[in-house]
Amino acid sequence: MTKSYDVVMVGGGHNGLICATYLAKAGRRVLVLEANEQLGGGAATREFHPGFSVSACAQWMYSLNPTIAKDLNLASHGLQYAAKNLHSIALAKDAKHVTITGEGGVEGVSAQDKAAYREFRRKMGKFSKLLDKLFTVRPPKVIENNWTDRINLLKIGLGVKLLGKADMYELLRLGLINMFDVMEETFDDELLKSLISFDGVLGAHMGPRSPGTVYGYLYRHMGDVYGFNGPALVKGGMGSVGVALANAATAAGVEIRSAARVKSIDLTAERASGVTLENGESISATLVVSNADPKTTFNNLVGRRNLETNTVRRVKNFRTKASAAKLHLALDGLPEFTGLSAGQVGNRLVIAPDMHHIERAFNCAKYGEFSTAPVLDISIATVHDKGLAPEGKHVLSAIVQFAPGQLKAGWTEATKNAFKELAINTIADYAPGIKELIIASELLTPADLEGEYNMTDGHWHHGDISLDQVVMMRPFPGSEQYGTPVDGLYLCGAGAHPGGNVMGLAGKNAANEIIKRGGSA
Amino acid sequence: MSEVSVQQANDRETMLIHTPFHSRSSALNKLNSWENWKGFMVAHEYDDYELEYFAIRSQTGVMDLTPMTKYRITGPDAEAYLNRLVTRDVTKIKVGRVGYTVWCNSDGQVMDDGTIFHLAEDEYRLCSYTHCIDWLMWSAEGFDVEIVDETKQVAALAVQGPTSCSCLMAMGLEGIENLKPFGLTTFPFEGGELMVSRTGFTGDLGYELWVEPALAEALWDQLFAAGKQYLIRPFGLYALDMARKEAGFIQAAVDFVPAEDQVRVGRTRSPFEIGLGWLVDFNKPFFNGRKALLKEKENGSRYRFVMLDIEGNKPANNSFILNKKGKVIGTVTSAGWCPSAKANVAFGQVDAKYGEIGEELITEIYYERELHWTKVLAKSVVVKGPMYDPPRRRATPPAPF
Ligand SMILES: Cc1cc2nc3c(=O)[nH]c(=O)nc-3n(C[C@H](O)[C@H](O)[C@H](O)COP(=O)(O)OP(=O)(O)OC[C@H]3O[C@@H](n4cnc5c(N)ncnc54)[C@H](O)[C@@H]3O)c2cc1C
Numbered sequence: 001m002t003k004s005y006d007v008v009m010v011g012g013g014h015n016g017l018i019c020a021t022y023l024a025k026a027g028r029r030v031l032v033l034e035a036n037e038q039l040g041g042g043a044a045t046r047e048f049h050p051g052f053s054v055s056a057c058a059q060w061m062y063s064l065n066p067t068i069a070k071d072l073n074l075a076s077h078g079l080q081y082a083a084k085n086l087h088s089i090a091l092a093k094d095a096k097h098v099t100i101t102g103e104g105g106v107e108g109v110s111a112q113d114k115a116a117y118r119e120f121r122r123k124m125g126k127f128s129k130l131l132d133k134l135f136t137v138r139p140p141k142v143i144e145n146n147w148t149d150r151i152n153l154l155k156i157g158l159g160v161k162l163l164g165k166a167d168m169y170e171l172l173r174l175g176l177i178n179m180f181d182v183m184e185e186t187f188d189d190e191l192l193k194s195l196i197s198f199d200g201v202l203g204a205h206m207g208p209r210s211p212g213t214v215y216g217y218l219y220r221h222m223g224d225v226y227g228f229n230g231p232a233l234v235k236g237g238m239g240s241v242g243v244a245l246a247n248a249a250t251a252a253g254v255e256i257r258s259a260a261r262v263k264s265i266d267l268t269a270e271r272a273s274g275v276t277l278e279n280g281e282s283i284s285a286t287l288v289v290s291n292a293d294p295k296t297t298f299n300n301l302v303g304r305r306n307l308e309t310n311t312v313r314r315v316k317n318f319r320t321k322a323s324a325a326k327l328h329l330a331l332d333g334l335p336e337f338t339g340l341s342a343g344q345v346g347n348r349l350v351i352a353p354d355m356h357h358i359e360r361a362f363n364c365a366k367y368g369e370f371s372t373a374p375v376l377d378i379s380i381a382t383v384h385d386k387g388l389a390p391e392g393k394h395v396l397s398a399i400v401q402f403a404p405g406q407l408k409a410g411w412t413e414a415t416k417n418a419f420k421e422l423a424i425n426t427i428a429d430y431a432p433g434i435k436e437l438i439i440a441s442e443l444l445t446p447a448d449l450e451g452e453y454n455m456t457d458g459h460w461h462h463g464d465i466s467l468d469q470v471v472m473m474r475p476f477p478g479s480e481q482y483g484t485p486v487d488g489l490y491l492c493g494a495g496a497h498p499g500g501n502v503m504g505l506a507g508k509n510a511a512n513e514i515i516k517r518g519g520s521a
Numbered sequence: 522m523s524e525v526s527v528q529q530a531n532d533r534e535t536m537l538i539h540t541p542f543h544s545r546s547s548a549l550n551k552l553n554s555w556e557n558w559k560g561f562m563v564a565h566e567y568d569d570y571e572l573e574y575f576a577i578r579s580q581t582g583v584m585d586l587t588p589m590t591k592y593r594i595t596g597p598d599a600e601a602y603l604n605r606l607v608t609r610d611v612t613k614i615k616v617g618r619v620g621y622t623v624w625c626n627s628d629g630q631v632m633d634d635g636t637i638f639h640l641a642e643d644e645y646r647l648c649s650y651t652h653c654i655d656w657l658m659w660s661a662e663g664f665d666v667e668i669v670d671e672t673k674q675v676a677a678l679a680v681q682g683p684t685s686c687s688c689l690m691a692m693g694l695e696g697i698e699n700l701k702p703f704g705l706t707t708f709p710f711e712g713g714e715l716m717v718s719r720t721g722f723t724g725d726l727g728y729e730l731w732v733e734p735a736l737a738e739a740l741w742d743q744l745f746a747a748g749k750q751y752l753i754r755p756f757g758l759y760a761l762d763m764a765r766k767e768a769g770f771i772q773a774a775v776d777f778v779p780a781e782d783q784v785r786v787g788r789t790r791s792p793f794e795i796g797l798g799w800l801v802d803f804n805k806p807f808f809n810g811r812k813a814l815l816k817e818k819e820n821g822s823r824y825r826f827v828m829l830d831i832e833g834n835k836p837a838n839n840s841f842i843l844n845k846k847g848k849v850i851g852t853v854t855s856a857g858w859c860p861s862a863k864a865n866v867a868f869g870q871v872d873a874k875y876g877e878i879g880e881e882l883i884t885e886i887y888y889e890r891e892l893h894w895t896k897v898l899a900k901s902v903v904v905k906g907p908m909y910d911p912p913r914r915r916a917t918p919p920a921p922f
Contacts, residue, residue, distance in 0.1 A: 269803065270815070304663025305605050306807045308627040312662045485627075485812070 005031045005255075007514075008275050008285035010262045010301065011454075011493065013041025015507030016291030017245035017254075019492040021072055022511030023289075024252040031283065032254055033275065035261035035454050040242020041291070042453055042460075042494075043234075043502050049440035051390045052330040054397040055238035056444070057453055058502050059326075059379045060086075060231035060348065063223035064241075065136075068504040072248040079244035080235040082385035087230060087347040090195035091430045095339025098191040099347075102230040109189040116186055120196075125225070127171055127218055130159045132225045135498040135505050138481045138513050139472040148516075175467070179217060180208040180355055190354040198352045198375060202399065203460030203500070205321040207362030208355045212466045219465050219499065231348050233381050237388060241502060265290070265301040271488035275301075287488050289510065293455050293462035294318055294475040294495040302486055311485045314476035318495075319469065322446040322459040323365040323402035327376075327423045330440040331394040334383070335431040346383025351376040351426055361402050368408030370419045374400050374426055393439070398423065405446035405457045416443050461500030462493055471497055482510040490514055537562035540587035541676040541737030545745075549755050556758050559652065561588035564757035571860070573756035574763045577723050578861045580752035581685045583744065584761060586677035586729060587737075590635075590652055594645045596666035601806075603637060603645060606660050608792055608814070610805040614639045619703045619720050623792050623800050625810030629817055630780040630789035632656065633773055634797070638705060638718065646671070650773035651781065660809070676737035680744065681727030681764075683911075684751035686919040689717070689728060692747035697728075698918035711739050722761060724768020726913045751922060766866055767859035769828060769907025771795055776826075776854040776868050791817055794870070796826030827851070827876040828906035831865040832899045834858055835888045842869050842901070843883040850875045853884065862908035867901070878905050 009020045012034030020030045038044055046056035061081070069079070085102030092098070098108040106117045134156050140149035160168055174182060179200035183193035199220040200206075200213035207213075234240050246256055261278040265288050274284035290297040298307060298315045307315075337345055352358050352375040361371035377399040382389045389395050400423045409415055420443040428434050446458030455462055463475055472480050474497045482490045482497075492510035494500030538561045540546070549567055556565040563585050567573060576582035594603065604611040607622040614620040616639050623634045635649035647657075657668050680688065689697045694708050697717060705718035713736050721727035732740050745753055765772065773779055780789045791814060792801050801814055831837050837856040844850050851871030859866050867884060875882065884901040887894055913919055 267807070269807075299663065305601060308809055308812075309606075309656065309660040309662075310627045313659050316662060487812075 005029045005283065005285040007031070007287045007289055008033065008283055009289050009291060009492075010265065010275060010297070011035070011041065011291030012039040012242070012246070012256060012258065013291045013493060014043050014241055014245055014502055014504060015493045015510075016041070016289070017242070017249050018068055018072065018504045018507035019289060019291070019511045020254045021245070021249045021252045022508060023514060024249065024254045026511070026515045030254045031285070032249065032256045033260040033262050033277065033283075034256070034258045037259050038239055038242060039246045039256065039258060040239055042455065042500075043238040043241040044453065045237030045239025046328075048328045048442045049330040052393070052395050052440065053237055053388045054328045054395050055234070055379070055381065056326065056328075057449060058238050059381075059397050059399065061234050061238070061241070061502055062220075062228045062231045063226055063501045063503045065504050065508065066226050067136075068508055072245070074244045074248060077244040077247035077251070079240060082233040082235040082381065083346065084232040085229040086232065087344075088195060088350060089340070089344065089347050090191045090350045090352065091337065092191055092353070093338075093429060096191075097339055098189060098195055100195060100230070104229055106192060109187075109192050113187050113189050113192055117192070120186055123167060123170060124218060124221060126163055126167055127174075128221055128225045130156065130163065130171070131218055131222065131498075133159050134471065135222065136509070138509055139474065139497040141472055141480065174214045176211060177214060178209050178211050179213040180359070182214055183208070183355060194352045194354045194358060195350055197355050198350060198358060198377070201358065201362065201401070202377065203322075203324050204464060204466070205319070205323050205365065205402075205404075206466070207359040209359055210362075215467055215470070216465060219501075222501075222503065233379070233384050235385055235387075237381065237385075238502065262301060264303065265297070265486075265489060267302070267306055267486065272486050273488070287490065287514065289490045289492050289514070291493040291507070293320070293459070293493060294479070294491060295320060295456040295463075296454065297491065297495075298484075302489070306486070308485060311478060314478060318475050319464040319466070320457040320459045320462070321464075322405045322449075322457045323362075324458075324460055325400045325403035325419070325423075325446060326444040326449065327396075327398040327400050327420065328442040328444070329396040329424070329434075329438055330389065331396060331434070331437040332439055333392065333437050334380070334394050335396070335434040335437055337431045343383075345380050349376075349378040349380075351378070351430060365402035365404045368404055368406065370403045370407060370415075370422070371401065372422065374402065374419075374423055376400050376423065376426060378427065396427075398427070400443075403445050405450065407445070411445050411447050416445060419443060419445075462495035465499045470499065474499065482513045540585050541734035542585045542587065542678070542741050545738060545741040546585050546755060554757065558588040558758065559590065563588060564755065566757045566759045567755050570757065570759040570763070573754065573760035574860060576752070576754045576756055577682050577725055577760060577764050579683060580754065581680060581682040581688050581748050582723075582756040582760065583748075583753060584679040584681070584756050584758075586679045587675070588672070589677060590649045591670070591672045591675055592647045592649070592654070592657060593669045593671045594647055594657075594666055595643060596664075597643055598664040598666050599643045599645050602661060602664040602666045603647070604806060605664075605808050606657070607637070608801045608808055608810065610802045611637060612805070616641060617705055619705055619718050621800070623797050625792065625814065626780045627810060627813065628780075628789075629791045629810035629813030631777055631792055631795060631797075632780045634771070636720065640705070651779050653781070656781065674733065675731050676734045676740070677732075678730045678740065678744070679721055679723075679727065680730060681721045681723040681725050683726055683913055683920070684748075684753075684922045685727050687922040688744065688748035688751050688753055690921075691750070692743050698921075700728075701917045702915055711736050715740065722768075722770055723764040724770065724907060724909060724914060725764070725911060726916070726919050763857060763860070766855055766857045766868070767862055767907065767909040769910075771797075771826070771868060772855065790824060790870070791822060793817060793822045794824040794826060794873075796828075822873045824851070824870045825873045825876040827869045827871050827882075827903045829853075829867040829869060829882065829884060829901040830904045830908070831856075831867055831884055831886075831901045833897065834865050835886045835897060835899065836865065837867040837884045837886045837899065837901075840867070840887070841885045842871055843885060843898070844875055845881060845883065847883070850882070859908045864908045866906075866908050876903050878903055
């Protein structure tokens with residue numbers, strides 16, 4: 001036993017660092033223990049080839065909560081954007097691309113679709129604002145007689161009412177159906193439908209026809225309420241988020257240790273009492289907060305034998321199947337995309353020709369195979385951020401779906417190469433000369449992401465964002481409002497309400513809850 | 522027991538499963554009086570339940586125990602697994618010993634009671650009332666254990682009564698007299714193995730015999746041949762119920778509702794509420810229900826188990842229990858006349874405020890004589906119990922006959 005802390009934070013992902021900082025500002029003595037060398041978790045910069053770096057996991061910033069950025073003074077701690085309000089361009093082989101602009105409009109479609117898009121965004125914007133009310137507070141419990149929860153519920157209820165009758169019905173209807181149907185009834189242009197519906201399935205083990213994907217879309221667009229009109233690029237890659245947050249945390253008095261993997265959360269008979277590191281060192285604390293995902297937290301760190309059978313079942317049934325892979329290319333020059341100017345390739349480029357294509361790509365994953373015609377979300381950050389590659393060279397980073405974490409055939413060098421080739425060939429369909437530019441390449445399957453970033457199954461949100469796993473049911477009933485069945489143990493990561501993305505609300509809300517409960521709550 | 526064919530099943534003229542002792546027990550069942558015990562057919566009464574009961578108390582009674590649900594739990598984590606499953610400290614049940622226990626859900630409500638047999642290193646048998654393989658399997662997540670339902674693979678007899686040890690000695694079970702209560706041992710038997718445990722549900726000197734089904738009939742025959750001089754006789758579930766009440770043993774699904782069987786909210790009970798708080802060990806590692814039970818221990822229970830010594834001889838089945846002011850404070854769950862103790866016993870659930878040992882309560886008993894109903898308000902004293910607890914139950918070696 002060495003020093004004792006008020007709070008030991010397991011994991012220095014963005015949520016962990018944010019939670020730790022708020023707690024330190026409230027006067028708690030906080031220690032953050034991060035397994036990796038780098039802080040930031042899934043917000044990471046990775047030098048995958050000497051001199052070439054990419055945002056390894058998360059690549060776009062689109063939903064960082066502005067209150068957090070302000071409270072923690074992230075700008076002064078080094079968070080800078082290389083580009084903001086980028087366009088999302090759905091690539092067409094015939095170069096008739098469709099663009100959702102940073103100004104909130106859409107280009108390359110009929111006047112009718114343009115009008116429909118404006119109306120669609122108006123409606124979705126209202127719903128996102130409503131979700132924001134729910135996301136910035138702890139999730140209300142269903143039964144508990146508690147005034148905080150009642151008032152929050154009331155506010156949300158009132159918000160639903162204030163939508164007006166038509167939009168209220170729309171919300172209730174859309175919440176349960178799927179992107180495919182919504183797109184079919186709203187738009188004509190296949191590429192536009194595909195571009196929008198892709199946002200509903202990013203990071204999910206779902207296709208556009210899966211129920212609950214409208215919620216996925218709304219979730220992906222929380223940033224529209226937080227001042228992001230389209231994706232942004234963080235200067236220096238997403239790892240800079242970790243650096244800025246670590247600076248803010250240190251300034252607030254948080255002690256941080258990286259390369260310090262927690263082996264177990266220690267328990268006295270009654271409650272969490274600290275942690276033991278992989279190297280055998282034990283650290284005691286009044287509270288343990290876990291930024292690690294729920295499965296890691298409960299199964300590996302607390303241990304199933306220290307949990308109720310019911311809890312173990314809940315944890316097991318928490319859906320974490322992931323199917324987003326990352327492709328990284330070091331390029332000898334800027335690739336040319338058919339029909340795009342050099343200035344345009346720095347936007348978000350999406351390859352998803354139509355919704356059936358996405359659905360079929362998902363079908364493969366459903367049966368444990370990788371997509372034979374994958375869908376891609378591409379970022380060439382060096383257009384805006386020269387520092388990521390040597391002079392004149394570029395890096396390309398792409399989210400490639402769908403690649404199941406547990407491939408039926410197993411992820412071997414051979415299967416990985418096969419999928420990588422598929423992904424590169426898919427890009428080459430739109431950027432014919434790209435293959436000649438490749439200096440180095442890397443594919444990270446969900447299994448690799450799990451290994452590198454310590455998230456179960458490599459899941460984007462630490463577990464599906466689907467209607468049965470959100471709000472008071474996140475991660476599962478019995479572990480809500482950031483508390484867990486283990487007294488003295490809290491969750492603050494993407495597996496807690498509201499969920500993942502580099503947003504920070506899980507971390508902030510968890511800190512609020514811990515502060516509210518006071519003392520050794 | 523091997524699986525039966527459709528033909529065999531039809532030939533039985535019953536949907537109940539015959540135990541491997543059926544050829545023998547049915548030959549002796551003069552009343553053809555049977556009960557359904559978890560899908561098996563076992564004798565309710567052979568010829569005279571009172572004589573059967575007295576065999577348990579003065580001679581040797583034999584009961585077919587095969588339907589008892591039995592699980593074999595093996596593997597390097599078997600001990601840790603059971604320790605997380607049940608409320609008592611399983612590490613204290615050494616090889617060759619048996620322990621009575623309960624297990625709870627996460628609300629600290631009793632799912633069942635049963636016995637754990639520590640057969641060998643990393644090898645246990647769990648006997649239960651309920652069929653709970655789903656719960657056992659769910660609970661096995663994260664443990665290196667194998668769980669097998671061996672109910673049909675093990676035939677069992679309860680051999681209970683003051684002369685039971687002599688019967689077994691006469692049968693050739695050498696050294697059985699040295700087996701202590703809750704001990705278990707094995708003997709070679711007909712080319713197989715016979716396990717004997719000094720356990721039972723009668724509160725008397727007694728043993729339980731466990732063999733593979735193929736040896737069941739040979740076991741019955743040798744036992745009855747050896748026991749003839751000790752007035753051995755079979756007994757049914759009716760006599761067992763008399764004996765267990767006299768001995769102060771509660772019965773799952775009678776004296777408490779197993780948590781998984783509950784339909785209406787609030788009908789389950791914690792171990793503290795059914796008088797089994799002594800089985801809850803907070804000094805051992807984490808176990809199912811621990812948090813809820815600890816909270817209950819701090820904040821108090823809702824109900825209290827009482828054993829009542831009731832004035833008179835009218836059985837208090839299904840009665841209300843009143844305090845001295847006449848307020849209803851609880852109900853009787855089991856009741857009956859105890860022939861050996863010559864006492865009128867009842868088990869009950871009362872509001873936890875009541876029921877201290879020695880407290881005088883009232884039981885509202887309705888009884889009928891030739892369609893004529895009478896109500897008595899019988900004085901009922903809360904006793905520690907049990908009503909009958911002969912020293913021979915614990916004596917090692919037991920007195921020879
Ligand atoms: C392929 C992919 C692409 C994505 N793209 C985007 C995107 O473009 N934009 C976006 O906003 N989001 C994106 N995301 C989602 C985003 O990365 C996550 O939702 C986010 O990182 C979750 O943050 P967190 O702080 O809750 O958890 P994490 O970032 O996972 O942080 C948890 C931390 O805990 C540490 N940890 C775990 N176990 C231990 C232990 N035993 N001891 C010590 N430390 C431990 C981990 O190392 C990690 O640093 C993407 C995710 C994936 C997988």
